[in-house]
Amino acid sequence: MRYDCAIIGGGPAGLNAALVLGRSRRNVILFDDDSGRNLVTRESHGFITRDGIKPAEFKRLAHEDIAKYDSVEIKQDRVMTINRITETHYELTTSSGKTYHSIKIILATGLKEQQPNIPDIEKFYGTSLFSCPYCDGWELRDQPLAVIADKSVFELAKKVYTWSRDLVVFTNGEGRLELEDRDKLIAKGIKVREDLIDGLEGENGQLRSVRLEDGTLVDRIGGFVTPLWNHAADFGKELGCEENQYGGIKTDEYGRTNVWNVYAAGDASLIVPAQLVIAAGEGSAAAIGVNGDLTNEYFDAEE
Ligand SMILES: Cc1cc2nc3c(=O)[nH]c(=O)nc-3n(C[C@H](O)[C@H](O)[C@H](O)COP(=O)(O)OP(=O)(O)OC[C@H]3O[C@@H](n4cnc5c(N)ncnc54)[C@H](O)[C@@H]3O)c2cc1C
The missing domain is CATH 3.50.50.60 (FAD/NAD(P)-binding domain)
Incomplete structure (x- = not known):
């Protein structure tokens, strides 16, 4: 046929x-x-x-x-x-x-x-970490959130700011954020961490904290990434x-x-x-x- x-x-x-x-x-x-x-x-x-x-x-x-x-x-x-x-x-x-x-x-x-090279990210993606604020921003509104990306991190953080002002931006490595953009984020009360991410902690897909290379745990209950x-x-x-x-x-x-x-x-x-x-x-x-x-x-x- x-x-x-x-x-x-x-x-x-x-x-x-x-x-x-x-x-x-x-x-x-x-x-x-x-x-x-x-x-x-x-x-x-x-x-x-x-x-x-x-x-x-x-x-x-x-x-x-x-x-x-x-x-x-x-x-x-x-x-x-x-x-x-x-x-x-x-x-x-x-x-x-x-x-x-x-x-x-x-x-x-x-x-x-293809997710950023962060150990265990797949365990949280789709449950507490998402890529699209229009899809899942409402459910995470006003919560302590992570924004994880490299080149596009500034644009993503600006967007996510509509849903929550309690943001920590993770660039997962230095030099991925223009200085001017970094200053703009900080002026809005957004924290910026440029250390490498060592892993993510939490249970059953629910993020609890982002672990940095020096062992620091930054408490976050969810957030957005750019695959x-x-x-x-x-x-x-x-x-x-x-x-x-x-x-x-x-x-x-x-x-x-x-x-x-x-x-x-x-x-x-x-x-x-x-x-x-x-x-x-x-x-x-x-x-x-x-x-x-x-x-x-x-x-x-x-x-
Ligand atoms: C974690 C996550 C959450 C999302 N949440 C939302 C949301 O809340 N709201 C929203 O509007 N959008 C959301 N999206 C986006 C939305 O899922 C996509 O935009 C939408 O599914 C795209 O539809 P599509 O038909 O183009 O492709 P898809 O939905 O990806 O469908 C493509 C299909 O083609 C099949 N396929 C591929 N290659 C072959 C092949 N060779 N032979 C046979 N089958 C094949 C795949 O298996 C798949 O079933 C989300 C996306 C993700 C990743």
Whole structure:
């Protein structure tokens, strides 16, 4: 069977694309290996009607919505390769050894994160340490917080100051903060520690203190870090898609990339701002792009 569209990624972008294409009566296959980067967190915030939802529950509800549309299949499988077979036809292979064929492709593979090199940081990330103040700042409001980053630490601290004024900025090494920015932070009552971080202390994901190289413990109950963001899959690059200024897959407003029949949506194309509701909106726009293009192509081809 040849699908109208194969969607790679079952986060909000891919799921919303599947919903809109199912409602457009298109034969769709969605692949998801269920390793979305937000699965480490207990609650997601800021999606109207779904504020505070668990990521797994969000996915369950999305699958329930999509199940109403018979022409959409969801496979829990990892796409390994995507190859162009003809001008209008892609072949996909998956980690389970299966092969699929599709006319159009939506890349909604999201990002993966690389945390700063601080021992034990993964134990706290998603529970009391987060990367996005819009997602988790409200829950940490007015609390004693750590802001951990290097080059972007000043901008991150300024942002977090909206939610709490009890901040300690950790640069995890000297010379990572401009002197002028350091003075601005100190003038606002924000403490700055430029020592190397030796580790983090706490239990069950709940941060208690940041341990510095000289053994000093700085009490903090949570905070924000800046990981490095990389693509969770390299299909954009492999298929020849251009990148935008943030390193995401460049698209037009309907998710079209520069490669014919390849579309992208969500964090994979945006990088920032990374939000569930924005990713879902992008998925919807890409689906409308796919359906509009299929409509034109099929309508012209029909007798
Ligand atoms: C700790 C944390 C907390 C967050 N909290 C919030 C919040 O409170 N509110 C908010 O709005 N946003 C939050 N975000 C951001 C939000 O999760 C993302 O912006 C959003 O999930 C992006 O959606 P997406 O569909 O583009 O990508 P993702 O949700 O990352 O989904 C991509 C999917 O593609 C799959 N995939 C990747 N490659 C392949 C492949 N080759 N084959 C098959 N499947 C593949 C992945 O397994 C994943 O399931 C948070 C992020 C993190 C890390």
